[in-house]
Amino acid sequence: ELKVEQNPLFLSMQEGKNYTIYCNYSTTSDRLYWYRQDPGKSLESLFVLLSNGAVKQEGRLMASLDTKARLSTLHITAAVHDLSATYFCAVDFISSNTGKLIFGQGTTLQVKP
Amino acid sequence: DVKVTQSSRYLVKRTGEKVFLECVQDMDHENMFWYRQDPGLGLRLIYFSYDVKMKExxxxxxxxxxxxxxxxxxxxxxxxxxxxxxxxxxCASSSPSTNRKGQFFGPGTRLTVL
Structure with a gap:
């Protein structure tokens, strides 16, 4: 079964702290995407990870991909309130032209002052 | 930048009505997708299309x-x-030639059926 699992599903943290969100997937893939969703809004692309060992960083967020472990991480450094949102990872399992993605359940991040 | 638009941000309909939700993208993408999102259930794919008149x-x-x-x-x-x-x-769209960029999402339509 094609599965993408995120953990934790909910994360409440203090400003200034570091934390990591994990995204595990069930079978071979070399394309993984991270999206952000603000409450009541749509999904916005954050990172595209296309090969084993890929690392992307933007501001306080850093994403990495380990295709051998079938694991991606989204690391938050010195969290600020503006990072409060729901974060989704998504995997392209099928090397075809359909572009179909399997999404994780989402991790809701709440950063408290 | 890719732009995906949806016909309505909010829609209220009555039980039994026929409802049309429209999605338009301006980047000549071949692939288009419809999802629904409910609390606790994440994104669930309803239908997708990889070419004109093709659907899965x-x-x-x-x-x-x-x-x-x-x-x-x-x-x-x-x-x-x-x-x-x-x-x-x-609604979302993507292209085989730029699949590596993933899907681009519209703003969403919040539908309430009374």
Whole structure:
């Protein structure tokens, strides 16, 4: 079964702290995407990870991909309130032209002052 | 930048009505997708299309149909709306030539069926 699992599903943290969100997937893939969703809004692309060992960083967020472990991480450094949102990872399992993605359940991040 | 637009941000309909949700993208993308999003259930794929007039069922197609007569437009149809179809509906598009960029999402339509 094609599965993408995120953990934790909910994360409440203090400003200034570091934390990591994990995204595990069930079978071979070399394309993984991270999206952000603000409450009541749509999904916005954050990172595209296309090969084993890929690392992307933007501001306080850093994403990495380990295709051998079938694991991606989204690391938050010195969290600020503006990072409060729901974060989704998504995997392209099928090397075809359909572009179909399997999404994780989402991790809701709440950063408290 | 890719732009995906949806016809309405908020929609209120009555049970039994036929409902059309429209999605338009301006980047000549071949692939288009309809999802629904409900609290605690994440994103669930309803239908997708990889070419004009081509469609494939996603994970939860029951109660929905789609139409793709033009490349830029993908419509989701609720033949007879029911209260359990109250949800946030998200449209997305992508292209095989730029699949590596993933999917681009529209702003969403929050549908309430009374």
């Amino acid at each position: 069922k996603g994970d939860i197609p029951e109660g929905y149909s789609v139409s793709r007569e033009k490349k830029e437009r993908f419509s989701l149809i609720l033949e007879s709306a029911s209260t359990n179809q109250t949800s946030m509906y998200l």
